[in-house]
Amino acid sequence: MDIRPNKEGSAGITAPESGIGVSESKPNGGVKTNLTARTYRPIVSKHVKDWDRTLTVLNRGHWDAARDYESWDTLLGGATFVTGFIAGSAAFTQLSEYAANRPGYLWVQVMVGVFALIAGLLGAAQSKSGLSNLAAVHKSAGQKFGMLRRELDEYQEIGFSSMESEAVGLKAFREKWDAVESEVPPVPERSMNKAKRETE
DSSP states (O other), X not given: OOOSOOTTSOTTOOOOSSOXXXXXXXXXXXXEEEOOOOOOOOOOXXXXXXXXXXXXXXXXXXXXXXXXXXXXXXHHHHHHHHHHHHHTSHHHHHHHHHHHTOGGGHHHHHHHHHHHXXXXXXXXXXXXXXXXXXXXXXXXXXXXXXXHHHHHHHHHHHOOSSHHHHHHHHHHXXXXXXXXXXXXXXXXXXXXXXXXXXXX
């Protein structure tokens, strides 16, 4: 869903109905008096609210993905440590030697071999999974989208002094958003759906 500002940066926002420096006619001789000038403030459109919601979803989605990857990395690391510790223990070695000298204990040899294989596979999986790196990448992405969301909130709160400055501001904001999206991976589907439910 791409609901960022359009390329012109105007986002479909129109100028206020009443302009700056509106004049009115006086009944005493038709003298025109300039009313107090109004400071331009943007009309917050539905599109801008959609941008805010999308940034909130992306912010939460990346943080949720980071937590998931950290949990999986911790779980895999713990399993690797436990199985590796057991497979490398003296008791495990003695059990393997004991079974090797007794033909009736073939099942023990098979069990020892399978356990050692599992320990090796877990160790290889942890080293190649890159779970900790994925967690760090999504955490960084969550921070970047959080900064964009806060910037958009500030834009809606403070506004712009003119229509021209609004167009320039929205264009710069769109370029920042594009730059962030080009640097980060997409949010995993599970994390994205969870973030959407939380922002509904």
